[in-house]
Amino acid sequence: MTEPNADLRETADDGPAAGAPQPEETGNLANWQLGEFRILRRLGRGGMADVYLADQTSLHRHVALKVLRTESLTDEVHLERFRREAEAAGGLSHPNIVQVFTIGEADGVHYIAQEYVQGLNLREFLQKKGPPDVGVALHILKQVALALQVAGEAGIVHRDIKPENILVTRKGTVKVADFGLAQLSLGGGGGEALNLTQAGMTMGTPLYMSPEQVSGKKLDARSDIYSFGVTCYHILAARPPFEGETAMAVAVQHLNSEPAPLRKHRSDLPDALCHIVHKMMAKEPQQRYPDAKSVLADLRRVEKSIRDNPQAAAADVTIADFDPVLDTQRLASVSASHQLLQWAGRHPLVAFFGSCLVVAAFSAALVLAIQPPDPRDATPRTLPAKATVQEQYEIAQRLIDDEDAWLAVVDHQRPDPQILQPAREQLALLYLRELRFSEAQEIFDDFATMDDETIRDKGLAGMAISASLKQNYQMSRRLIETKELLRPDRINPDSDLGKLLLEANDANLRALKEDSATAGP
Structure with a gap:
């Protein structure tokens, strides 16, 4: 994404000029210098942080700079816990995880520098294209599951899996963002009761919270599995399983209500895929999948059943078609799609269909939905x-x-x-x-x-x-x-x-x- 030269010209190398308004006054750090990061423009605002596109001058690369707002930093205990969690998240290096480069502080401003991903998040994708077909959905969900598997094996719980934190690049790679940031915004998950009226608590977060998260119980990887299930339901049905006028109203439903059957909204979906989603959303953690690796195995079985029976309708694939034995050997091949996507990035002529060599039924809609308009199409x-x-x-x-x-x-x-x-x-x-x-x-x-x-x-x-x-x-x-x-x-x-x-x-x-x-x- 090309940035206007004016942004670079107006940014002083040694920070804001004397007498310049402070960020608390402007609410926008555009054209500021934070350490080695030259801020170009604001990309968006979240519950606890503002996100900027910045140039990391030492490495000459664009990064997404998350700047924590002042009101997020009043609790030193949570801030220190956030630092530790963000450092741990920085150790996660995987094609399906947005890379955390560094965390730091300059002039009293706390920030996280992470990989800048050009594309759409899943909420934007859903708004633009509607619910994806089975092939595209499986392509997306498998990559999210792989990211959660890697994080889970590293002992990291995301705590805030939702469509806004799942990004799809222009080449069709799916990346999960904000590992670690939820530690600050959601209170850590260490047994503290959740305040659903706290600052920064938007409706977007309680829509996807696990029952144990709502109750303030200790969290493990199964909490992320629940939130992942709710996210799957949302993108497949084009609506979340629970809705309400307030965060509290939604949270109560996560504790006490069962979602409507997914097939009620999408009769074309395989019964097996619906079974996977509902199992992820079980109220009791022990009734869910124990980890993302198990979710990934079942998603791949659905994909294989469809691939092996191309004449059958996708909706005819049932959980009974699965081999009851977990075939862990198949999981090793999951990385093949990511290797091909990386290869495709080096060879733009085949950037799209390189992924199709491994990912069955990956529809062209996925990439077409996130490609920017071609300048040649602007005029006849x-x-x-x-x-x-x-x-x-x-x-x-x-x-x-x-x-x-x-x-x-x-x-x-x-x-x-x-x-x-x-x-x-x-x-x-x-x-x-x-x-x-x-x-x-x-x-x-x-x-x-x-x-x-x-x-x-x-x-x-x-x-x-x-x-x-x-x-x-x-x-x-x-x-x-x-x-x-x-x-x-x-x-x-x-x-x-x-x-x-x-x-x-x-x-x-x-x-x-x-x-x-x-x-x-």
Whole structure:
């Protein structure tokens, strides 16, 4: 996100000028310098902190700077506990957790510097796109569960899992934010009774609180499981399970009321997924999942049941379809989707569908919902017809994801075979990125019948990639191995097609190994 240069020019390197208004007076620290952080602009306000976009001058990177408001710092005991918890959260390093870089204090202002994530939180996602379909939902929920698993294994309880604290990046990676900050805002969870009228207590927090949190009992990972279940219910049903005019009214329902069946709001959801959500929301901690690892295992079983039975309606998947034995071996493969997302970030041409090689039924809606508007779409655009196909090809190269631009090359009145083939290849890759498999397949099938061996190999490679994207891993693997497509003299491994082929091969091997482990001896 590009920031206006004026913000940088107006910020003095040595802090605010003499006589400048103090932050307590302005309520906004924009253009201030806090230690090594040059504050650019305010991003938002929470119950206990203001959030700013800042430039960490020592490392030349943007960070999200959470500045604790003065009223949050009156209790030194809670502040010290918060420091310890934030330091512990800073030790969590995982693709699905917003990284805490440092905590500090400058000129009496306490702050937390953490990873700046561009995208939407789940509440914004829900408001923009409505409740996600099953494939997108599973993609999101599995990543949240993985983040909670990592935190739980480190002995950290989040205490404030809710849609606002779950972020989705532009590449579809899900990140859980604010590990540690809830320690201050919610009183620590060490047995203190919760004051539902306290400063900073917004309606957003009690909507997702566990019964033991409302009662002021000691918390463990199962409290986060409950809040995660309520969050799942909210994003799937487009409404939280309990609502009320006051925080107290909502809290009482968490203690005494049962939520309406999730299937009442979403008849298209698998019974097994609804079962998972309701089990997470059990009133008694011992009736919930013991940890996020167990939640993740069941979410993956739902996904596999849908993948293995593509002809069956998703709603037909029931808890009875699950293997009753917890298959811990499958959990090791969860990180594959994060590795592919990181790979996709290095190769923007395939940033979206790289995740699809591992994440079954990951709908295009997830990424499309969080992409910023393309500047090219702001005004009507026409594609000029060029006199030569070479000029037309150069336009298409600049508009790499524009189907019309590539079609203008393919359909040019003065075709050139030396340009037509690479243009059709780019068009096929575009179709793959948009998950338009049949259109991509048509081009690759045509390539595979060509006399030119180089073009024929590209057709076979495209067929193998397409098969892997459609979870037909056996077919994809056979094509790659029998045609020796991974040989560098067959497909250039540094080309877009070659990179995709390597990822498809890796995805095939992981999926087939995973299925073999599931089948057992």
